Amino acid sequence: MRRRLLALGCVTGCLVSGCGMLPGTHQRETVTVWLMKDSASADFLDRFTADFEHTHPDLRLDIRIQDWTGIVAKVRKALAETSGDAPDVIEVGNTQVPLYADGGRLADLTLESMRDWGKDKWLPGLAEPGKEGNQQYGIPWYAANRVVIYRKDLFARAGVSHPPRTRAEWLADTEKLDSGANQGIYLAGQDWYTLSGFIWDEGGDLARKVDDYQWKGALDTPAALRGMDFYRRLQSLGDGPRGADEEHPPQAGVFAGGKVAQIVAVPGLAQAIVKQNPWLKGKIGYFPVPGRTASRPGAVFTGGSDLVVPRNTGDQFAATAVVGALTGAKWDTELARTMNYVPNKTNLAAAVSGEEGVAAMAAGAAHGRATPNTPQWADVEADNPIKQYMTRVLNGADPATEARRASHRITEELTPDL
Incomplete structure (x- = not known):
């Protein structure tokens, strides 16, 4: 200065x-x-x-x-x-x-x-x-x-007259939309930011602070396991890859292909979608990620x-x-x-x-x-065990066992060198 x-x-x-x-x-x-x-x-x-x-x-x-x-x-x-x-x-x-x-x-x-x-x-x-x-x-x-970006025309064709406000409605509507050549939702198997919201909605966390210096991974708590179970049920109503995140391939391109009813993304992604497929202009809508009850939207990162x-x-x-x-x-x-x-x-x-x-x-x-408030969280994301955990569960592994394994890894990464 x-x-x-x-x-x-x-x-x-x-x-x-x-x-x-x-x-x-x-x-x-x-x-x-x-x-x-x-x-x-x-x-x-x-x-x-x-x-x-x-x-x-x-x-x-x-x-x-x-x-x-x-x-x-x-x-x-x-x-x-x-x-x-x-x-x-x-x-x-x-x-x-x-x-x-x-x-x-x-x-x-x-x-x-x-x-x-x-x-x-x-x-x-x-x-x-x-x-x-x-x-x-x-x-x-x-x-x-993130919000839910959806195709208004596919919703109308499936008889879904308005966006869902609860997670139960969301599952039911997505099942209707998942028919023929259309995917009810495209949700990549390793979209851990979206999973985080479901975990928070259930009262769980990715990690919890034990004392002034120590954090502990919390994916193995009952609340976090309920969040993962909802993710598994929703993800199954489409053909998202279980072993990749939302950028591999970029979900904007998948949605632009015209056979996907919904994705979870920031609203600005719609611009990239319409650029790749101008025919979708005017057919795209948005709604908040639904919560457990209609009284409030779901938690989001x-x-x-x-x-x-x-x-x-x-x-x-x-x-x-x-x-x-x-x-x-x-x-x-x-x-x-x-x-x-x-x-x-x-x-x-x-x-x-x-x-x-x-x-x-x-x-x-x-x-x-937001993610756990510790400088060590960057170390967790560097080789993210949450992604590996999600893929294993979606491929049929026992959720509790895999959650304990991932939570242990998170705890190790969050333990500072004193």
């Missing part, structure tokens, strides 16, 4: 915006912000920058776009920087926050979160991974999660991004001003409308209610979850 001349506008601008820290003598600043490629359009960033610099005449934004490939190593290097050239605000994947918070290299934004930013309304799938104990390091920015402030920022006061503006209601809802995201707060869902796919996504996001 490069120091500039003292400007009286800093005090007034940040008091209005609720930066969260008491101003003292403060010099004109350039705030360096790292955002990820395709998270926000160039037009959105231009409009945000103009508005922010107008309302904060003491600050100038330097927004630098980063690629996801190799970003973990690049962020870790930036967090260890001592030369003063590190970024002041960084966009990170919501489940990546524990990787960066480990070691105390992120600024604690708990006070700002509680006092100024309305953390009680944040989506849980974005907020929870940003916490360590009672301290908040990651500030929710936007979310995206919530992806998306948080904003963090490195401890080595030259000016946390200025950095929090940027975070507060980007994640505040005005610009967060504008981002959601522009990019078809879910806003960061449950009470902002109405901002995207006019878009069918995003509205379905927002309904599910209110009950979203």
